[in-house]
Amino acid sequence: MQPANSMVPQSMAAPPQQQYQQQPQQHWMAQQQPAAYQVPQQQSAYYYQQQQQQQQQPQYNAAAASAQPTSSDEIRSLWIGDLQFWMDEPYIQNCFAHTGEVASVKVIRNKQSGQSEGYGFVEFISHAAAERNLQTYNGSMMPNSEQPFRLNWASLGSGEKRSDNGPEYTIFVGDLAADVTDYMLQETFRANYPSVKGAKVVTDRVTGRTKGYGFVKFADESEQLHAMTEMNGKFCSTRPMRIGHAANKKSVPGQVQG
DNA sequence: TTTGAGCGG
Missing domain, CATH: 3.30.70.330 (RRM (RNA recognition motif) domain)
Structure with a gap:
């Protein structure tokens, strides 16, 4: 006589968060508009983009999905x-x-x-x-x-490279508030430096929480340099950023870096 | 919390 229901493998146990699959509504996925972080000028463009995407609600078309052998080289x-x-x-x-x-x-x-x-x-x-x-x-x-x-x-996986845009110049950004996301960080810089290629807020793998620092990548070296001085102390979300140089984690053998 | 890490079958 063994209670069969006692066998719940720990590793596969339910998430600590609640049963996401039982959410009654599906639009909990609705995108969250970034909170009140400061995006100086290009805000309108960003919101415009978001709205465009919301309007064209894509519909699943099974026929189209399978009927299009298409140029299968597309990722x-x-x-x-x-x-x-x-x-x-x-x-x-x-x-x-x-x-x-x-x-x-x-x-x-x-x-x-x-x-x-x-x-x-x-x-x-x-x-x-x-x-x-x-x-x-x-x-x-x-x-x-x-x-x-x-x-x-x-x-x-497919051997295809996404747009490789040549060299990139990274800065370290510390003192980030807890609510700062990659996107917020990126847009905060992109508003002033168009060559910004992306930003990453470092998070803890276990908790998923931000570690309070991140990185911003620039395509243009002079913009990187300008940003390091000009954006230091500027606010992202609720706190002023502290900017430093990014230590290179990767070093490609045989490649000289300035 | 202050210098990440991210490519399978």
Whole structure:
């Protein structure tokens, strides 16, 4: 006589967050407009973009999805990172479910432990759909978590490179408030420095919380240099930023860096 | 919390 219901594998136990799959409504995915962080001028462009995307609610068309052999050299998969251990395929699927454009989801797991490696792949029905979702969700908050989506083209797998734009110049940004996301950080700089290629707020893998610092990448070296002095002490969200130089984590052998 | 890390089958 063994109580059968006592067998709940710890590693697969329910997330600490609640049962995301039982959410009655699907629009908890509605994108969160960034809070009151300061984006000087280009705010309107950004909001315009967001609204455009909200208006054209894509509809899933199964016929179109399968009937289009298309130029199959197009990437339809996105890489998704910063996943917490409880973020499994159903969860991720749910994140994009209402778009009706997800073809498949895969979380990469450790062969031995079965634990998530913290990243995965989301395949969409088309390149356009993938791009749309990338634009829409990257940087917005993931449901039932305190961290934003981290999405990118799944470029390595297909051997295709996403636009490689040459060298990049990175700065370190510290003193970030807890609510600062990649996107906020990026836009804060991009408003003044158009060559900004991206920004990353470093988060704790376990808790998903920000560590209070991040990095901003520039394509233009002079903009990087200007930003380091001009943006130091400027506010992002509720706190002034502290800017420093970014220590290179990577060094390519045989390549000289200035 | 103050110098990350992110590509499978």
